[in-house]
Amino acid sequence: MAYDLITMGRIGVDLYPLQTGVPLDRVTSFGKFLGGSATNVAVAAARLGLGTAVITRTGDDPFGTYLHEALRGFGVDDRWVTPVPGLPTPVTFCEVFPPDDFPLYFYRLPKAPDLEIHPGELDLGAIRAARVFWVTGTGLSEEPSRTATLGALAHRARSGITVFDLDWRPMFWDDPGSARPFYAEALRHATVAVGNVDEVEIATGTREPHAAARALLDAGVELAVVKQGPKGVLAVHRDGERAEVPPLPVTVLNGLGAGDAFGGSLCHGLLAGWDLERVVRHANAAGAIVASRLECSSAMPTPDEVASALAAGAVR
Template identity: 80%
Template sequence: MPEPYDVITMGRIGVDLYPLRTGVPLAQVDTFGKFLGGSATNVAVAAARLGRRTAVITRTGQDAFGDYVHQALGEFGVDDRWVTPVAAYPTPVTFCEIFPPDDFPLYFYRQPKAPDLEIHTRELDLDAIRETRMFWMTGTGLCEEPSRSATLAALAHRDQPDQSGVTVFDLDWRPMFWADPAEARPYYTQALAHATVAVGNLDECEVATGEREPYAAARALLAAGVELAVVKQGPKGVLAVHRDGTQAEVPPVPVEVVNGLGAGDAFGGALCHGLLSGWELERVMRYANAAGAIVAARLACSSAMPYAAEVDQVLAGGPVPPSPVPVPVPPSEAPSAPSGSPASPGAVS
């Protein structure tokens, strides 16, 4: 039997087209960079950068951008065997505007329907999902059928008495993906009952539990069934509460923010790495915060995910390593990011 994966993620994939001019409206941008995108995909990339064997379950269009996605996954070392084409729908494209330090509007092009919402239960490799050391799914996967049923089926298949792996529910709240956002909570409740870890920012926790105060939200997530609740508080850092009473609340790493959109996915990949390493809770949170800060100081998302040596450098008090993608200087009239702006691990692409 093949060796189980360290991490399998399930959810969004697409192409990010990010402006190569910061601090200006999208209407004035004339040059874009093309990057692999989608939250679940970025988490798989982030964990792979830290040495983990990863794969992603998702779908693309049967088009040139779909070809690009497979190429990029291979370059990042993420197994693409469960990334399959859908002839009826195009590969999603996402644009953003970049106004550091804390304004990054996103524009999703996922109509008439995103292929990653066409994941069917019958197509899942349930044995691989059950055997992986960590399974990561997202709230977006619950917004439409057949992805909703497939996601819940994968969770139920892992939730067995002899299951020793970790199941992470990334709350990943995107109201524009739901026909009626009020319908979300029952599906979030179903997913939480099968998960061992829940991760979300304050808005996402409120959708899932009705609670927005960090400690109340963490307690509500634990009551819903998880063993570990991770509440991302943006500039106030991150709170983690375990069912056994262990807690950790750590501040963000101060950085000059360039683009906060990938910080949450870097945080997620580093969270996977730390939990799989068996580290104590505060160390995991500090490591994940540092990974998120590095990406917040860079332009892109997937290609900006840090290597272990880079995270170690930041944790040791060193500077954030240079971005692998050149960051243009903002126009003089654009708002600039103040030195020491805390990176928000609550922002995700």
């Protein structure tokens, strides 16, 4: 079986406050959700009808059991989600101060299981056969995940659509200044690069969106996607096609997870063969819908929800 999408990277439990505008020390109740960027992208794509799977690892604990159940509930294949004895499943807390302040607190000590993905454990045949393969910058932050991620990319050899989500989380790196060579190696094997202005700066040395897009293309990808927050999204293809699309108006409740919804929709649109502007408009709408909701994974929109938002010209 060839999957539409296989993602590889972070997983964990999101514990999000059920009160907005309240600092974490005063929150009294939380909701528990499946989390982790690569995992959320797989969920988002599954919601849009793609056959998806995720390669990651959890703790051998009740939270790990919960994540397997949640993945199956969302229709994401969990066959490559394995336990790591002795390491706890990561937990992430956030604070919710709409519209633009959502501090995150990652509990990934002594080490996150999703960084214990070993090269010899990978199903390289399935990775190469997938229509889309998605990896993240976090996967490069520590061994053995770094070697596994780069090895998977090299084996795939740019077959199909290979997406590198720049996913810059400096707190996951022992030496953040060492990241750029590993990013450059990943870009050499990818066909698509996706990141916000902070992330493209880590990869290319520039924050200016058009210059960063050109630098990403020069680094080897065929499509560069630069997310600019309230300024919208710039997408530039090596063949000259480009799209610069404003965001869909939305009242933001929690901006976390919007980028993952964007990613799942991006995969959907690229596989559907849409023109670049349609791909980005659809992805923007998916992200806006999630931004209007508290949670991440369970907030991922259905095709009808995205179509309704696009028809209305806003998320209502």
